[in-house]
Amino acid sequence: MPVLEVKNLSVRYGAVEALRNLSLQVAEGEAITLIGPNGAGKSSTLKGIVGLERSSGKVSYQGLTLPKRNPETLAAKGLVLVPEKRELFASMEVEDNLMLGAFTRFQRREPGLRDDLERVYTLFPRLQERRKQLAGTMSGGEQQMLAIGRALMAKPKLLLLDEPSLGLAPLIVKEIFRILGQLKRQGVTLLVVEQNARIALKLADRGYVLEAGELVMEGRGEDLLHDPKVIESYLGIRAREETL
Numbered sequence: 001m002p003v004l005e006v007k008n009l010s011v012r013y014g015a016v017e018a019l020r021n022l023s024l025q026v027a028e029g030e031a032i033t034l035i036g037p038n039g040a041g042k043s044s045t046l047k048g049i050v051g052l053e054r055s056s057g058k059v060s061y062q063g064l065t066l067p068k069r070n071p072e073t074l075a076a077k078g079l080v081l082v083p084e085k086r087e088l089f090a091s092m093e094v095e096d097n098l099m100l101g102a103f104t105r106f107q108r109r110e111p112g113l114r115d116d117l118e119r120v121y122t123l124f125p126r127l128q129e130r131r132k133q134l135a136g137t138m139s140g141g142e143q144q145m146l147a148i149g150r151a152l153m154a155k156p157k158l159l160l161l162d163e164p165s166l167g168l169a170p171l172i173v174k175e176i177f178r179i180l181g182q183l184k185r186q187g188v189t190l191l192v193v194e195q196n197a198r199i200a201l202k203l204a205d206r207g208y209v210l211e212a213g214e215l216v217m218e219g220r221g222e223d224l225l226h227d228p229k230v231i232e233s234y235l236g237i238r239a240r241e242e243t244l
């Protein structure tokens with residue numbers, strides 16, 4: 001049984017059909033990537049899945065069809081989105097941002113929040129160093145780490161990430177993806193939207209390619225990484241030398 005099953009998902013903004021009939025599955029423990037150019041409908045897919053945008057189609061999570069969805073109730077069920085714009089509480093401290101990620105767990109009086117905070121700090125020592133700093137004053141890469149750390153505080157089973165590499169220097173991108181690999185090994189299922197196709201396909205077990213709102217290709221990450229059309233469109237000349 002897939003953790004997430006999306007059938008014929010479509011998202012429309014007035015006259016713009018951003019996503020047409022996308023179907024995809026994510027199995028437990030898998031890392032899946034969704035790649036494609038600007039405006040392909042990648043963010044719309046994630047927003048449609050969590051109910052941030054209205055959509056048509058069917059979304060099932062852990063075997064249950066969810067006709068009405070919103071990010072908060074899904075997060076409480078372990079399906080957590082790290083949005084493209086990160087959406088941190090800029091004027092609050094790093095640690096308070098992290099604790100807010102565990103808000104519903106706190107309300108349910110779940111034990112172990114302090115241990116989970118320590119685990120996030122182990123994963124991102126920089127956040128521990130800066131735990132009293134205001135989130136809005138953190139660098140771009142640090143903010144992305146904070147956004148992921150906050151999502152982890154919700155104890156996700158399935159983590160959706162919208163362009164975790166956005167605006168970050170190559171070394172930081174590498175670090176973020178190293179940590180995503182670590183989360184995968186710890187059993188977190190991942191659905192990662194990326195424009196940085198190379199690094200995303202290296203992480204992913206399987207990938208989907210979206211163009212202009214339509215699924216144009218899908219396959220194993222490894223196979224897509226060596227596919228001539230993917231190389232031509234998304235990886236460029238340098239990739240040919242690196243991957244062939």
Ligand SMILES: Nc1ncnc2c1ncn2[C@@H]1O[C@H](COP(=O)(O)OP(=O)(O)OP(=O)(O)O)[C@@H](O)[C@H]1O
Pocket residue numbers: 013016017018036037038039040041042043044045195
């Ligand atoms: N709120 C909105 N209102 C109108 N059009 C929108 C809205 N959000 C997205 N769109 C349009 O839908 C299409 C898909 O947008 P989307 O953000 O899903 O693309 P994307 O693949 O995430 O692109 P990027 O890589 O640039 O983030 C684009 O043409 C975009 O202009």
Ligand SMILES: [Mg+2]
Pocket residue numbers: 042043044084162163
């Ligand atoms: Mg986007």
